[in-house]
Amino acid sequence: MSFVSNLLLASVRMAVPLLLIALGELYSERAGMVNIGLEGLAAIGSLVGFLTCFISGSTWVGILCGALVGIAVNMIYAFATVTLCANHTVYGMAINILAPALASFIYRIFFGSGSDLSQITLMKTINIPILKDIPIIGPLLFSQTPMVYLAFLLVILTGFFFTKTQAGLNYRAVGENPKAAATLGINVIRTKYLACVICGALSGIGGAYLTTCYSNTYTEGNISGRGFIALAAVIFGRWSGGGILAACLFFGFCDALQIRLQVASVGIPYQFFQMIPYVATVIALTVIGSGKSGPKAAGKPYRKEER
Amino acid sequence: MSELLRIENISKRFGSFYANKNINLTVEEGEIHTLLGENGAGKSTLMNILVGLYQPTDGKIFLKGEEVHLHSPNDAVSKGIGMVHQHFMLVDAMTVFENIILGDTNAKEIVIDREKRRAQIQELAQRYGFRIDLDKYITEISVGEQQRVEILKALYRGAQLLILDEPTAALTDIEVEGLYDVMHKLVEEGKSIIFISHKMREVMHVSDRITILRAGEAVATVKKDEVSAQELAAMMIGRDLAASSFEKVISGGSAVAELDHVSYNRNSKHYGLNDISMKIRSGEIVGIAGVDGNGQTQLAQVLTGVIAPEEGTISLGDSKILVYDPNNFILRRTAHVPEDRNLQGLVGDMSIADNLVLRRVETDKFSSLGGAFLKKGAILSYAKEMVEKYDIRSRSASQTVRSLSGGNQQKVILAREMEAEPDLLVVAHPTRGLDIGATRFIRQQMIDARDRGVGILLISADFDEVLELSDRILVLFEGQIMGEFPGENPPVDEISLAMTGR
Numbered sequence: 001m002s003f004v005s006n007l008l009l010a011s012v013r014m015a016v017p018l019l020l021i022a023l024g025e026l027y028s029e030r031a032g033m034v035n036i037g038l039e040g041l042a043a044i045g046s047l048v049g050f051l052t053c054f055i056s057g058s059t060w061v062g063i064l065c066g067a068l069v070g071i072a073v074n075m076i077y078a079f080a081t082v083t084l085c086a087n088h089t090v091y092g093m094a095i096n097i098l099a100p101a102l103a104s105f106i107y108r109i110f111f112g113s114g115s116d117l118s119q120i121t122l123m124k125t126i127n128i129p130i131l132k133d134i135p136i137i138g139p140l141l142f143s144q145t146p147m148v149y150l151a152f153l154l155v156i157l158t159g160f161f162f163t164k165t166q167a168g169l170n171y172r173a174v175g176e177n178p179k180a181a182a183t184l185g186i187n188v189i190r191t192k193y194l195a196c197v198i199c200g201a202l203s204g205i206g207g208a209y210l211t212t213c214y215s216n217t218y219t220e221g222n223i224s225g226r227g228f229i230a231l232a233a234v235i236f237g238r239w240s241g242g243g244i245l246a247a248c249l250f251f252g253f254c255d256a257l258q259i260r261l262q263v264a265s266v267g268i269p270y271q272f273f274q275m276i277p278y279v280a281t282v283i284a285l286t287v288i289g290s291g292k293s294g295p296k297a298a299g300k301p302y303r304k305e306e307r
Numbered sequence: 308m309s310e311l312l313r314i315e316n317i318s319k320r321f322g323s324f325y326a327n328k329n330i331n332l333t334v335e336e337g338e339i340h341t342l343l344g345e346n347g348a349g350k351s352t353l354m355n356i357l358v359g360l361y362q363p364t365d366g367k368i369f370l371k372g373e374e375v376h377l378h379s380p381n382d383a384v385s386k387g388i389g390m391v392h393q394h395f396m397l398v399d400a401m402t403v404f405e406n407i408i409l410g411d412t413n414a415k416e417i418v419i420d421r422e423k424r425r426a427q428i429q430e431l432a433q434r435y436g437f438r439i440d441l442d443k444y445i446t447e448i449s450v451g452e453q454q455r456v457e458i459l460k461a462l463y464r465g466a467q468l469l470i471l472d473e474p475t476a477a478l479t480d481i482e483v484e485g486l487y488d489v490m491h492k493l494v495e496e497g498k499s500i501i502f503i504s505h506k507m508r509e510v511m512h513v514s515d516r517i518t519i520l521r522a523g524e525a526v527a528t529v530k531k532d533e534v535s536a537q538e539l540a541a542m543m544i545g546r547d548l549a550a551s552s553f554e555k556v557i558s559g560g561s562a563v564a565e566l567d568h569v570s571y572n573r574n575s576k577h578y579g580l581n582d583i584s585m586k587i588r589s590g591e592i593v594g595i596a597g598v599d600g601n602g603q604t605q606l607a608q609v610l611t612g613v614i615a616p617e618e619g620t621i622s623l624g625d626s627k628i629l630v631y632d633p634n635n636f637i638l639r640r641t642a643h644v645p646e647d648r649n650l651q652g653l654v655g656d657m658s659i660a661d662n663l664v665l666r667r668v669e670t671d672k673f674s675s676l677g678g679a680f681l682k683k684g685a686i687l688s689y690a691k692e693m694v695e696k697y698d699i700r701s702r703s704a705s706q707t708v709r710s711l712s713g714g715n716q717q718k719v720i721l722a723r724e725m726e727a728e729p730d731l732l733v734v735a736h737p738t739r740g741l742d743i744g745a746t747r748f749i750r751q752q753m754i755d756a757r758d759r760g761v762g763i764l765l766i767s768a769d770f771d772e773v774l775e776l777s778d779r780i781l782v783l784f785e786g787q788i789m790g791e792f793p794g795e796n797p798p799v800d801e802i803s804l805a806m807t808g809r
Contacts (some may be wrong), residue, residue: 164419166411166418166419169409170410176399177397180395180397181398183392183396184384185379185410
């Protein structure tokens, strides 16, 4: 029983960073911006989150600074792809190469290259009275850090925004048919930049979550492909908030499972278990990858006075 | 009637090229004012200025006597100018309702009040006699209905002046009639319409006044009642048109292609063929008349090896086809001018020269070792020759075909296919969207090919074109041949009736 409930608890914790990053990507793609630089954005967010938390002693400062640096770095991508109409994949990849290296560089400036890791105090869990006492679901959903609650709240708000509001409808039109959106007076360029701000912020927060709410230290490569798994989660979740939540919980579960299997089993090389989340991603994308294919104008440059 | 719109000396320059030059134009209230001109005459540019998408290089715009500056589509919308673009500006992944309310700036509420806005739209739809299911996705409705959604979109935003950019281009004849009704209704309600077209017949049918654009300049504005179609055409292309009737022949030649009880996807009314038997002889043009989407696409595809018939056989010359593969058909001297020149006919980002030799690149003339090494010089000089011969208007033969106008793109395809010296030429919608000059050129090329002994299958949604070119006419309806008619003095009424399935 405790194995199962611990597994589920860990699944939720592992799912949250994926969820934050994937929601960022959702906002990005809904405006036609296919940003594959999530891994890099999360990496720099993770380092800066850790660093500012280490200095200030506040995890909230860490989260906030993670968001800001995510935005700042993503503006490189935004300027290149929106204003200069450059290729999305190339610049997303550039971010993936630049940002993690920058993160390591900054880390060494501050902490040197020694092997003893500096540590911070993790964000505290907040128990929601009464609800937390519900068996299984209680500790799972109502005895978590505020970031978990925020992430779930964001899923609901996102779904509401895209399906119920005028602004959400306009926003979606930019990713589907920017020319049509422009003829209706929707500011395409501004929407795309806004998308990059949201994506940068959420990816940065997703990274900062790993250092300030999950492990209390920064290690190089700590994102370990979560940016790409989040990218897959957006496709797996069919570009909807609820779908992405389900996808992230699934991937989070795989992640939690592999750690437990590593510990529990003997004789099998641990690398096999480490593969589980990634293999699951590949299988999930193969199974669900075809069919509905996301915003129509995703990844295409938008030029205003094109003839 | 009072004046609604006045345009004074509008110019628009792209680089050193004037798309519009010193254009003057007025539109009265309750008027259908046609803007007539060939492709590239500057009609669309002028309209994009009016809707705030382009900024004019020079000139003034007045609405009801007041000067306005249209910096963005929002400005134009708020001043009551609405446009239905030639390529619809609809979001496929959204419903009709969502498309109509998209970008609505009047709505102050954050959450969409579906009930209220539905009622508003329903009321508008009723007033103009539209029947549209608001909950259908754009992909689920016909092109004609999509156009109505576009019109409704403009009306919903309070448009006083509606600009319809080549609205009939994508419609069937029946849908065109429906559009005329809508236009008359709009004018009755006091709206004004700018109607953009290059089709003489519809212009003469629907306009009050006509302004003719040529090479970016307004040549003249005339009242419809005071001008003939012939005069309009002359003003539009700047030269007189010769009478455009071709001599019809009855071919005694041998069959270059024969379909024997061919069926494909037989249960589909719109995308299948049902027991088709026909012959195409050398030296004749067989025209396929019919409303678009009655199996024409599939007919062209089985005759070029793109798809294989599920039943029946096809023979080319005197040999039966066993392998359905485009290359096999090409080797048996079949040429194909496909229905979508950008999708199937050309590689847009490749040069004119490369596109011209696409199907023959492995011949000794253009490469050595069967395609291993290209003879660039030979290809380029051949391309120059073709550019000359087929009047492909371009800066150079190395220009990408994407940057050519539709008419010149079609000439590239025609040059490539004709120069292969085919026995059978399958041509689908050869002049769709082309201006008069290019249309005449392409039709003449087809007649010349026929006279050289090529057997031609002509598929066209343009009934006039089928009548004008065909030596024999077959009517296709829901995948079946409804009858065969002579091309000389064709019984137009009977053919039209057959097109509706009777």
